[in-house]
Amino acid sequence: xxxxxxxxxxxxxxGAWWLSRQGLASKPWLEQGTASALVEANATxxxxxxxxxxxxxxxxxxxxxxxxxxMRMQLPDWRMVPMPRILWLNTAMLVxxxxxxxxxxxxxxxxxxxxxRLGLLAAGISALAFLSxxxxxxxxxxxxxxxxxxxxxxxxxYVLTGMHGLHLLGGLVALGRTTEKAWRETTAExxxxxxxxxxxxxxxxxxxxxxxxSVLTGWAGEFVDxxxxxxx
Amino acid sequence: MVDVPxxxxxxxxxxxxxxxxxxxxxxxxxxxxxxxxxxxxxIQYSFVALSVGLIALVLSWLMRLQLGFPGVFSFIDANAxxxxxxxxxxxxxxxxxxxxxxxxxxxxxxxxxxxxxxxxFPYINMLSFWIYLLAVLVLVASFFAPGGPTGAGWTLYPPxxxxxxxxxxxxxxxxxxxxxLMIFIIGFTMGGLNYVVTVLQARARGxxxxxxxxxVWGIFTASFMALLAFPALFVGAVMMLFDRIFGTSFFMxxxxxxxxxxxxxxxxxxxxxxxxxxxxHPEVYIxxxxxxxxxxDLISTHARRNIFGYRMMVWALLAIGAxxxxxxxxxxxxxxxxxxxxxxxxxxxxxxAVPTAIKVYNWILxxxxxNIHLTVPMLFALAFIVTFVNGGLTGLFLGNVVVxxxxxxxxxxxxxxxxxxxxAPILVIFGAIYHWYPKVTGRMLNDTLGKLHFWVTFLGAYAxxxxxxxxGLMGIPRRxxxxxxxxxxxxxxxxxxxxxxxxxLIVGATQLVFxxxxxxxxxxxxxxxxxxxxxxxxxxQTPETPPPHGNWGKDLPVVYRWAYDYSVPGADQDFLPQxxxxxxxxxxxxxxx
Numbered sequence: 001x002x003x004x005x006x007x008x009x010x011x012x013x014x015g016a017w018w019l020s021r022q023g024l025a026s027k028p029w030l031e032q033g034t035a036s037a038l039v040e041a042n043a044t045x046x047x048x049x050x051x052x053x054x055x056x057x058x059x060x061x062x063x064x065x066x067x068x069x070x071m072r073m074q075l076p077d078w079r080m081v082p083m084p085r086i087l088w089l090n091t092a093m094l095v096x097x098x099x100x101x102x103x104x105x106x107x108x109x110x111x112x113x114x115x116x117r118l119g120l121l122a123a124g125i126s127a128l129a130f131l132s133x134x135x136x137x138x139x140x141x142x143x144x145x146x147x148x149x150x151x152x153x154x155x156x157x158y159v160l161t162g163m164h165g166l167h168l169l170g171g172l173v174a175l176g177r178t179t180e181k182a183w184r185e186t187t188a189e190x191x192x193x194x195x196x197x198x199x200x201x202x203x204x205x206x207x208x209x210x211x212x213x214s215v216l217t218g219w220a221g222e223f224v225d226x227x228x229x230x231x232x
Numbered sequence: 233m234v235d236v237p238x239x240x241x242x243x244x245x246x247x248x249x250x251x252x253x254x255x256x257x258x259x260x261x262x263x264x265x266x267x268x269x270x271x272x273x274x275i276q277y278s279f280v281a282l283s284v285g286l287i288a289l290v291l292s293w294l295m296r297l298q299l300g301f302p303g304v305f306s307f308i309d310a311n312a313x314x315x316x317x318x319x320x321x322x323x324x325x326x327x328x329x330x331x332x333x334x335x336x337x338x339x340x341x342x343x344x345x346x347x348x349x350x351x352x353f354p355y356i357n358m359l360s361f362w363i364y365l366l367a368v369l370v371l372v373a374s375f376f377a378p379g380g381p382t383g384a385g386w387t388l389y390p391p392x393x394x395x396x397x398x399x400x401x402x403x404x405x406x407x408x409x410x411x412x413l414m415i416f417i418i419g420f421t422m423g424g425l426n427y428v429v430t431v432l433q434a435r436a437r438g439x440x441x442x443x444x445x446x447x448v449w450g451i452f453t454a455s456f457m458a459l460l461a462f463p464a465l466f467v468g469a470v471m472m473l474f475d476r477i478f479g480t481s482f483f484m485x486x487x488x489x490x491x492x493x494x495x496x497x498x499x500x501x502x503x504x505x506x507x508x509x510x511x512x513h514p515e516v517y518i519x520x521x522x523x524x525x526x527x528x529d530l531i532s533t534h535a536r537r538n539i540f541g542y543r544m545m546v547w548a549l550l551a552i553g554a555x556x557x558x559x560x561x562x563x564x565x566x567x568x569x570x571x572x573x574x575x576x577x578x579x580x581x582x583x584x585a586v587p588t589a590i591k592v593y594n595w596i597l598x599x600x601x602x603n604i605h606l607t608v609p610m611l612f613a614l615a616f617i618v619t620f621v622n623g624g625l626t627g628l629f630l631g632n633v634v635v636x637x638x639x640x641x642x643x644x645x646x647x648x649x650x651x652x653x654x655x656a657p658i659l660v661i662f663g664a665i666y667h668w669y670p671k672v673t674g675r676m677l678n679d680t681l682g683k684l685h686f687w688v689t690f691l692g693a694y695a696x697x698x699x700x701x702x703x704g705l706m707g708i709p710r711r712x713x714x715x716x717x718x719x720x721x722x723x724x725x726x727x728x729x730x731x732x733x734x735x736x737l738i739v740g741a742t743q744l745v746f747x748x749x750x751x752x753x754x755x756x757x758x759x760x761x762x763x764x765x766x767x768x769x770x771x772x773q774t775p776e777t778p779p780p781h782g783n784w785g786k787d788l789p790v791v792y793r794w795a796y797d798y799s800v801p802g803a804d805q806d807f808l809p810q811x812x813x814x815x816x817x818x819x820x821x822x823x824x825x
Contacts, residue, residue, distance in 0.1 A: 001506055001510065004464075004510070005557075005558075008460065008557055009458070012554060018725075019550070021440045022440075022442070023440060023441070023442055024441070024442065024543070024546065024547070025543070026440070026442045026543075026791075027543065028440070028443050028542060028794035029538060029542065029796070029797075030795055031443075031793065031794065034412065044433070046432075046433040046434070047353075048263055049429050049432055049433055050352070050353065050425050050429045051499065053425055053428055053429065054421075054425055056459070057421055057459045057460065057463060060460045060463045060464075061463035061466060061467065063511070064463055064464050065467055065506065065508075066465040068467060068471065068482070068503055068507060071500065071503050071506070072482065072500060072503055074714070074791050075499075075500060076345075076496050077481075077498030078498075110739040136747065137711045146347060147477055148474075148478050148480060149479040149481070150479045152480065152481055152498065152499070154482040155474060155478075155481070155482060159471070159474065161472065201611075207291075
């Protein structure tokens, strides 16, 4: 359960930092009830905060999967899955997708509609390429006999990539709606927030994928071992 | 006592922010069925959850009939008994308590108490309810599926949960249960995001976090915990579904069933237990924290006294929330673990008692020299304190490894968790319904029926669960369909079991009085007016009762004070609503809190 506890500790630190700025030590029973004590409206749009919290939930879901992976891995029947080489191409596609959305976000900030549309389209296409590549990787593995039920390592491979793919698919729905809106609108202003939210989600999904990749290739395990040796 | 000098006392103009964009219903269907108004959604959630609660109550009757009068009812065989246990447990914990506190009270109270017009994402909020309803339907469908519902126990431990010897294990039961849980979690996440972001972003002008009523604090903290804890159950459910449907071995060890080796190997049942309890323990507090919050408000309002140690109450809520994520393995002492782990988890478990005890002391000190009105909500709140202390104390016993190991498989544990997370939160739910019903409907619930309901439920719950501790100490095992032939069981235990069953039937039937009261008072209850309890919090200050769509009329409220200005010396009346501009008053010195 190490990774989920680590993840929750990070959240706890963020939460503690935020709480420390909320006047938790104030004495509300002594406040006088005048305008001076009134808080002004918060400028951050709710959907941004909402996405942030949603990412915390998704993050804890994935951290739990990794925890389960790490625990199950220690049992003797575990046989690592060889990584299909197409995964590297897929990774490049996802990086590209993330970069394109970052570009789209900047374009939205500048109000450059053509670039914005191009960025959204490129992000969508490369994300679809990533997902198709993942399906190809599945086919390649099943073709080589690494079936779902044959070994827990295989099962984890399919479950982790599948879960990540489903989340990306959900993101694609949002991205699709934003792209469609980008073709309807003439200015970038009404799109700015949606594009920003999509970009944040995409960067997070890229991060999750890189962590998964390091776990599935065994690099994360080796890294943890090295840290452990350094500590002892 | 010190005099607090006050500045200008005039009202402040409402915030110069745009009103929240509201979805306006156009037809009867979008107003009352597919409604995006948090108040309607709250009523829908509560209605469904209470209905599920009635089903789960009947299941408990059936179990008690078997335990009290073994063999008399031939249709309750061992399989049926385990199915009843499983469905009763899962329904009560997840589909009743969680849904009622967060989906029901959360939806109704958060926007009203923080002075918002609605939740921040009304459409997602509506989806949350319909997905919850779908989860309930999938769960209930398992009663009609071939093989019936799962009988794996509410903890669904593998490997037995998906073996053919367990009811529903190789049929539809376990699949529907896992699917229903996953659907529930998806729906809850949508609701939970709303509850948290509404508290963070949609508070009225002047409503600092430290001016929020403790009810909102409790629901807010619990929603956060639920958002982070439910994924653990989701992960466990996904993996078990794979084990069941695709034959993987996440949790399934090498196993021989009916003389036949199964095509599984190497899986770890312990892994599921870790995932399950990583959700399961925070779940206890997901139910308890809203109850703590609500009870604080009930006590303060009905004792006409400011809550004692408000800051400490908030800190304790946060501390309990954080600590509850590092105690999960105390449910696994008998599963086998490194003794140092046992020591660690026993220690963290006992540490939770500290913030919890702080809350209990503060409730009692709030009552001290208060002007206690023994209204029905207050009776339930007081009963909660007593019951929670009782259940909490046996929790201290069971938190220790050496005590837990011999008691773990006995009725003592059943008595403990029913007291602490069954009876105690349900008492708060009843109290809260009696308290807020006037706001929801504009009418009071009938007082006489309420008192009858209270006394039978309260005394009955003790008649049921107190003797159960004794049965546990005698060694009567839990989870057993029939204990008739065991030589160490004295005849008195059977008499006691019969007694418990009869009381359980009476207490269960009394809930019909409550249901009757809910419907009867809708038309015939005494009109309540806007603020029948003379409470300070914002939901009682709405221009209309029941509050219409948008809650506040033209202007949002402005908050000038904390939620507990009761019996303020020098004030005209014994309560100062949160939206009342400042008046000169004298407050106790800064020594408390």
